[in-house]
Amino acid sequence: MFSKACEYGIRASIFIAKNSFEGKLVSPKEISEEINSPKAFTAKILQALVRNDLIKSVKGAHGGFVIDKDAIATIKLTQIVEAIDGDKIYSGCGLGLEICDENHPCPVHDKFKVIRDELKHMLETTNLEELALGIKSGASFLKI
Amino acid sequence: MFSKACEYGIRASIFIAKNSFEGKLVSPKEISEEINSPKAFTAKILQALVRNDLIKSVKGAHGGFVIDKDAIATIKLTQIVEAIDGDKIYSGCGLGLEICDENHPCPVHDKFKVIRDELKHMLETTNLEELALGIKSGASFLKI
DNA sequence: TATAAATAGGATAAATTTATCCGAAATAAA
């Protein structure tokens, strides 16, 4: 469904959000340990999220990654997915035709579009805050 | 969503089904031209479908691939997807946790499961016949 | 200012997926 990079990116963002509630910055080392991902690869993904203004990095000693407290509730999953995987998940043909088009549909277009749109809607209406709260309360998990 | 191999496999199966209605066998060459896919790679995927008893191969001169006429309506998309991509699309965690489990859910488990189950249902209730008829009638397309 | 700690980023490697090639085996037809 999503690339590994995107999976790590989402999990990392949730972990950063959780810590940002308490004003705490976190490092790639801590992140990768808490979400069970390769450290250097995760760091690369974090850089991409920084470039897309979804998370903030503080360089130098006592630095780390953080998300503006009041941005946490406004960041939707779709923004993270688009920053890492692009928009092919929303617009791409389920059977790999070069373009997905009502006027030139593949055999599963109608059925596939319904599901693709629901996925899109889910990603557009799910924000980092609710996901981070789930982790904080112990209702959900970021590793294993 | 699906791997390239799976996309080719589904499109090839639909094309074979369409021809099998008329008792016509088709070759990897013809298939790859009609679905716009790499020939040798497509041939490999066809072999996998043969091993899974979803399509039949006739070896030797005047051979090719065919699907039993009365099997066309009984073959569901899910069988093709499982033969090529396995079942990770049905059971895998959306955020890449090793196991997707109600008792150890990732933050998006509840929302993701809904969509994953709908995709599963769609693949389980869509058969090759209806898809092949769409191609035959010109309502849908297998390439470009 | 010097030092230590941390992110940024380029180069590279490993793993996986996608794709190609070629000879072996099977089979219909001459």
Next chain:
DNA sequence: TTTATTTCGGATAAATTTATCCTATTTATA
């Protein structure tokens, strides 16, 4: 039986994704 045609299957290559490593840059603090 020979030939032509076609699938089968192993080996290999190319492309992409995933992952690691090392150095430069930034910055707080002593």
